[in-house]
Amino acid sequence: MKALLHINELTQERNHFNVRSVERASVGVEALIYINGFTRVRNHMNVCSVERVSVAVKALIYINELTQVRNLLNVWSVERATVRVEALRNINKLTQGINLLNVWSVERTSVRVQTLLCIVGLTRVRSHINVWSVERASVRVETLINIYKPILGRNRLNVWTVESAFVGMKALLYIYEPTQVRNHITVCSAERASVRADS
Known part of the structure; x- marks a missing residue:
């Protein structure tokens, strides 16, 4: 035909x-x-x-x-x-004031469970990125954690990321690092606690 x-x-x-x-x-x-x-x-x-x-x-x-x-x-x-199973997810990217990108993307859901997570990144005043992303949750438990990083006065990054929790216990730890006067990084990070005690 x-x-x-x-x-x-x-x-x-x-x-x-x-x-x-x-x-x-x-x-x-x-x-x-x-x-x-x-x-x-x-x-x-x-x-x-x-x-x-x-x-x-x-x-x-x-x-x-x-x-x-x-x-x-x-x-x-x-x-x-x-x-x-395939899960449809909207990804919206604004790259520049004169360069706009609006994308509908597909992320795949495997046999394992998938967790949808919003990632927002503001890179520059005239270059904004707004991304909806998919993070995967395996058979192990997945813990969501917010990482916020203002890098420069004119270059800021706001990211939602996923940290994994194994069958063993994971302890979330907040780390704040001011590196420079005009370059501050605020990070919410995940540190792993294994079955045995780590100091």
């Missing part, structure tokens, strides 16, 4: 392409997915693409990327779901 697919590409104001393309459908199921990319103000690309679905389940996920004010990219992407 063959599936006809329309691909419309506007490359320049005076150079237009309108292409009809053929994508093949194999024995497995084929899913059509729409990819819309605005590359420049005078260079637009509109593509309708085909992604294949294998025997394993495939989950469609929307990825929207605003790279520059004059360079916009809007992409529909396909992520695969294996026999294990």
